[in-house]
Amino acid sequence: MSVVNRIVPCLWFDDQAEAAARFYTSIFKNSKITDISYYGEAGYEFHKKEAGSVMVVSFEIEGQRYDALNGGPLFKFSEAVSLQVMCDSQEEIDYYWEKLTKDGEEGPCGWLKDKFGLSWQVVPKVLEKMLTDPDISKRERVMNAYLQMKKYDISLLEKAFEGV
Template sequence: MSGIATCLWFDGQAEEAIAFYVAAFRRAGRPAEPGRVLRGAPQEVERVLLVTAVLDGHEVQGLNGGPEHRLSPAISLSVACKDQAEVDALWEALGEGGSPVACGWLTDRFGVSWQIFPKVLPEMLTSPDRKAAARAMQAMMKMVKIEVAPLEAAFAEG
């Protein structure tokens, strides 16, 4: 693990959200381990302040910070998947109770934005064959959940 972690601000939902993420990653066959729970100051020993987990090697922290700040799509968690089966599994698990957006983005039921994509996508989009890359980009722009087969077909045609 690196020394950088992602901290997500919740209004009393940190425990539930982090447990949801651990379960979602595990259901999708990705490694996920719950971490520590930090309770509030001595006068608030029953209040959970921070909950952590390691999702596929990345530490995610859930902070019960209160209603002052809201999550937005201005920041998202991005997950590269090895194949379509993994994209499908993570998309379904993280999308449970949330909403799909576009181009591999979804917002989970806690308001966190995720980008779920196959590892082959950035390879296609950065290909030295700029025409093939443009075709792959155009195909992706029409998708909600990323589908590998249509991307590969668009990339290869021509």
């Protein structure tokens, strides 16, 4: 049975929706493709997609539903929206960073773009605790440390937090 989410992110692709959904569901362990719908003859004058080609691929990651739409080349992803992967360990950070940057690009402070141009943030869960600590000097040291990083390094963040 499919999860019902009130808010479902819809990711607009030119014609790579199925490839993207398969890529994402291959990375995240608790994920699956749930439905695929196809274009018919109706609306061709608007969407310019061949009848029988993939229109929308619905998939789930960790219980959150996403729709991947083959909408054509009109819109592209930007960093204005990103998906955050909250990680418990350096091992998780390394895993998601390696998988999501494959044929994509690394960015600063845990940001990256995957091979489809979608922006992600691979973030250690402990970072929120560090950045909300009442001690401003700890917060400043952590911020100064992570501003030097691409992929987060939890051990370096912890050393900065402790003033080591």
